[in-house]
Amino acid sequence: MRKDLTTDRLALEAQQTAKLQFMLAQILPGNSFHAHKMAGIKPGLITLETLSELPFTSKEELLEDQARRPPYGTNLTYPIHDYYRLHQTSGSKGAPLRWLDTRASWQWFLDCWREIYACIGLKREDRLCFAFSFGPFVGFWAAFEGAAQSGNLCLTAGGMTTSARLRFLLENAATIVCCTPTYALRMAEIAQKDGLDLPNSAVRALIVAGEPGGSIAATKQQIEAAWGARVFDHYGMTEMGSLGIECVPNPGGFHLLETECIAEVIDPASGARLAAGEQGELVLTNLGRWGSPLIRYRTGDRVIVDPAPCPCGRVFARIIGGVLGRTDDMFVIRGNNVFPSALENILRRFPEVGEFRIEVDETGPLTSLTLRLECQLAKAHVAEQVCEAVRRELLFRPEVILVAPGSLPHAEMKSQRLVRRMK
């Protein structure tokens, strides 16, 4: 009898090992990027235990490789004419990373999305609206095609104003909306201005991606209240694929699709593997995107794996509270490690606060932090209340400046709310 990989951990690990060994044997002859890094490695001897002997891969390494061998670098297993999809990262922190997929690799990406949809209980009659500009960013392209392959009605809502998008999704009775958490809130704000009733619409769920907001309790709550719908947090990235989704019975965290990847959590300083329950950096190996695979990729995302079994019955690792923050976005203030997501979790509890910006100044002897908040009712007491909440929960006092609504940049995709001045 075939074992169920979602509920049988031993069977899952045996399949991960088999897939890893097979993938390495397939890719190493053609892929000079990985062949160079893994010279002397015998694919048949690599197991989940010995995986840690393989070198890490970093984003910097990929960017350097693409700069040295433009435009696509050397992480290509097959001849260039075998590739048929190109996406790239926004490059908000430097050069964009380009990513090519063969037909088979792209299909693997779509299959991951089909598993994600199964996890949130997608029904045949669900209509999905993708409130997203379909540009070179991988964003919801795979989500769209995965849903279309499932036979669901898919609404592309690119190239529209927010008001037009809202009317479009309501007129077509969309039941699931895919967007960033920031844009979910933005749409809710515009809906209110336009007199549109989102809580009583057909929308039953939102799948949010691209930012940690989907697992930040206060942000999630705000979106769910404004839409009258459940929010599911999704995890993925251009170069890795879509590999995480919240399950129905256990909100506030997401499962990794471990049939399609191997997950490790490491101490970012030493590289040593950490146990479930310990906070560290997520390292992923994807098992099906052979056109440009990533082996032991340092995601830069800080996570904690839930040591408790999940009520949904899946044995896939579950990341408690979603991504806590990016390793490179963490700052130290009065001796405490602070992630912007911890501040967002406080700010979103204040309904008066709209868009916000976190300004960290590390140029002086003491790091200082300023919160610039759009406040609908410019009331001084909000600044004092925010300051007090931060002091109580994060043990330092920020400077809080209230600014007029609409004066901070609003993003449809990923918001860049952290501004750092470093020495």
Ligand SMILES: [Zn+2]
């Ligand atoms: Zn679960």
